[in-house]
Every structure is written in C-alpha cells, then in structure tokens.
Amino acid sequence: MSRVKGIASLILAFVAFVVILCCLFAGTTPRALDSVNLLRLYTPEGNSISSPHDFYSIHVMSYCQGTINPMPAGTTDPFGSLEIQSCSNRTVLFSFDPTVAWPRNLTHGAQLQWPRVISDDFRAFQMTSRAMAVIYSVGVGAVGAVLVVKILALSVPRLPLGVFDVGFMLLSTLCIGIASVIANVLAFELVQLINAHGDGSNVYAQYGGKFLGMTWASTALMFLGTWFSFSNAFSRGEEPAPASEEHALAPPKDEEEV
Template sequence: MSKLLRFAILIPLIFSFVAFVLTNLALFSGNQKGFLEEYAVIRVSKNLLNSQCLGTKSDSSNDDKGDESLWDKLKDKVDDLGDDAKGKINDIAGDIIGDIADELGVSDWYSLHVMNACWGGFGPNATTSHFQLNVTNCTQSAAKIRFNLTEIMDHQLSLGPFHISLESIKWPGSIQLKIAALNSALMALFVFYVLGVGFSGLSMLACIPAFLFGDKRIILMMNTALASLGAGVITLASIIATAASSIAVNAINTEGKPVTVVATKGTKFYGLTWSSTILMMLTTGFWVTKFMLIWKKEKKDRERYSKERF
C-alpha cells in the first residue's frame, strides 16, 4: 500500500510537467514567424476599403446630395439596376477591391503576443473551407514589447502607389492609446509567465526527491511552497491576460467602428493559460492534502505515545 501511495506522486509530476509546457507555449507563441500564430492575446483586423477612405455614406454624414462622393454616386446608380445586374457588378467590385487591397500593401490582421506582434493576410486553407493566417512579418521578440499599430499601418499605406495616409481616412488616434495600455499589461504578463515557467519546472523536479525519500516533512513543505508559488503567479497572469485583453478589445471595437476595425479576443490563448492555472492548482491541492494527512498522522502518533508513556 505504501508503494502504491508513493507512485501517486506521479500525479503532481504529470500535472506540473503539462503546466510547464503550456506556460511555455503561452509565453513563446508567435515568437517565431508562424509559430502558434492562432494563440495571440488579441487580433486586430480591418477593412479600410469599406471605411471613410472610399467616402462611403453614413447616417451621420453625407446627408446633402451635393456633397456625395464618387463612390456614393456609383452606389446609387447600382441600386437603380435590377438584381441580376447588381449581383454581377458587386462581384466585379469585390474583385477590384481585393486587388486594390493587395496594391495598398496593408495587412488584413495584426496580432499581439506576449513578447512580440505579427501581421499578415487571410489565405485559403487547402484542406478545409476556412481561411488560414498567413504571416507576413513579426516584430523582434522583446520583454518590453511596444507595438505601434498606427505607425505600422501608416508606413504600409505610404509605400503603396496611392500614397494614402491614416489621417486622410480619419483614423482614430485613440485606438493606439488602447493598444499602448495593453502593451504595458503584456510586460507584466511576461514577468509572471517567466516566473510561472520557473516555479512549475521546479515543482516538477521536486517530485523526484518526494518519490525517492518518501513523506519527509521538509520535502512536503518544499513541494507545497513551489506548487503554490507556481499556481499563484500563473493565476495572476491568466487574470491579467483575460481582463486586459477584454478591456482592449471592447475599447478598440468601439473606437474603430467608423473605420471598420475589429478586435477579437485570443480564446485559444485563454485556453492555454487557464489550463495551466488549473493544473498548478490541482498540484498545489495534492501537496497540501498530503501534508495535512501526514501532519494529522504525526499528531495522532504523538498523542498515542503520550498516553502510553503516562
């Protein structure tokens, strides 16, 4: 029975090992071009060609027909045609807009990871009907990431043949302010994930002396402390990642609506970080339970010894 209980230490060993791997993946996702790109903290995508750069009508502006843009006038003419003609013209317009998007050189999406940022386009997947993320470029990995979406997009637009600037499409400067706030949160995330990797790794290694030397008090205390520290820092990282990205996504969606900018949360990233959190909590629970059982057993032994002595 004692041997069977000793092999139970494989449970926290496995939990710590999996948490160690998941925390590393959360930390290094996107670290290299195309590596776990779908595990971004947030992703910002946009369609500038459907925004104010084309002079599309809105409910709050262009009420005066005399101020209609060329795009508005063409749109009115198309609306007067039959359904078949409208469908064909819309298909042609869609192809033209897609070609213009390629010519502009702007990316379809921009993603933020813990240590860097990437951008690229949507491409067809050969095996499924869904689109895949084609990574064009990434920033250098750094602990203190400072991703400037406004600067990158303005640079990409300036390189195109149309020489469009973000100012000409009324790009909200407040979007970058929201991303800057998220940049600060990513620095805290980096610190907590590095600590999480360290403590989960040590917790995994500390299972070895527990297996070899049995239920010694000092070994149990060491394992409990390491697992608790690992669970604590990874939990804090998960909370910060979830809260900061949710706030940033909601704010960007609100501010970016006029220019059709959409931000999405990194649900797959959430899965990594919260799975790691749960595993380290279970590891902590194992060692706390084992420590309490040993403490109660030693207490009973002391009480029995006292009764036998007196």
C-alpha cells in the first residue's frame, strides 16, 4: 500500500510541476501560452505610429503586447482575434510599469488621455508582484527536489527519505499556495483599480481566469500529494513482509515438531 501511495504522490507532484511551470514561463515568447496571464490591460487605439499597442498581457515574469485584429465574420467575441507581436525579457524580479513599457509622451501627455493614477496602481503593487514571482520560483524548485527524492525512494526503498519527502512536499505546497493567494489578490485588486481609474478614458483590464485556475489546481494537487506522503512516511501500521522474507523467517518443520 505504501508503494501505491508513493507512486500516486509522485504522479500528483509531477502534474503539479508541469502546470506551475506553464504558469511561470507563460508569455516568454509571443506564442508561449499567452492566454495564461495574470491579467490583460486593454488600451485605447492611438492615432499615430508611436501609439501603444491595443493590449498588454501581464505574466509572472514578463509581459507581451499586441493588437486586436478585426473580428472574423460570424465571430461575436471582440477579443477572439488577438495578435501577440512581442514579449519582454523574462526576469524573476519582474513588475509591469506602463511608464517604462510605453513612450513617455504617451503616459505623460494628453494624446492618449492616460490616467496617470493607473501607473501609480502598478507601482503600489510592485514589491508584491516581485515577491510573488520569487515565491513561485522557490516553490518550483522545491517540487523539483520532491520529484528527485520520490524517484530515489521508489528506486531504493531502504533509503530513509521519508522526512525529506514530506519536508519538500510541505515547502512546495506552502510556497505555491501562498503565491496563488498573492496572485489571486493581485489580479482582482489591480483589475478593480484599473477599471475604476480608467473609467471614461477607454482603459480597462481583465484578470486571467485560466492562470488562476491553473495555479490553484497545482496547489490542490500538491496538497493531496503531501497528504499521501505524510500518511506514507508516518503511518504506524506495519506492512506485511514479502513472501520471500516470511519463508526465510519461518522455522523448519523438524524444529517445530521437536
């Protein structure tokens, strides 16, 4: 039974590892899971070549920018024809700042009618955004360590790795869970502030439902895997010995008769 729990915990950790990697590295290139974004900022169309793009997809460690093409015939979704044109460099200490992403004359001038208070909103959550990325990175590293420990434990059952297994599982679950809470609060708070301050200037935002769903799914998988690992490592029940060991320990029939 313990081996079954170990394999189940390994599978859960591996799936969570893949899902959280998708969340962490989304938006590193124009075609790399752009829909898995923390939030998307929509901006009004400009009248000159130097105007900003139509939207900005904000991710954990980067942002992408693009345009909204005309809707195809028969399409009712106004955002169904988004075209990503470029993405920023990936960095752990990333935080989106419109005054850096856009030309200064647009964020400080009247051409775009840009509400400068929105720039202040992003700056207010700058440290929170960076802390979230760091915690996500620590969580991913911990899940990677979990996978190594679990593979060793299944390959060499006699190695006493239960404490390390549970320790890394707890660390990874805690980090991913805390990062998910921060991401959830950050996305909803920023979207509310941007929509409130951008009212009347055609600047608004939408939170990334796919990203939030994936990060919470990863947290749930790690929590379940941690429960399996904990019950496997600290279970007091003794498993029945293998048949070969029972045969070796059983006394000969002659000795029993004597």
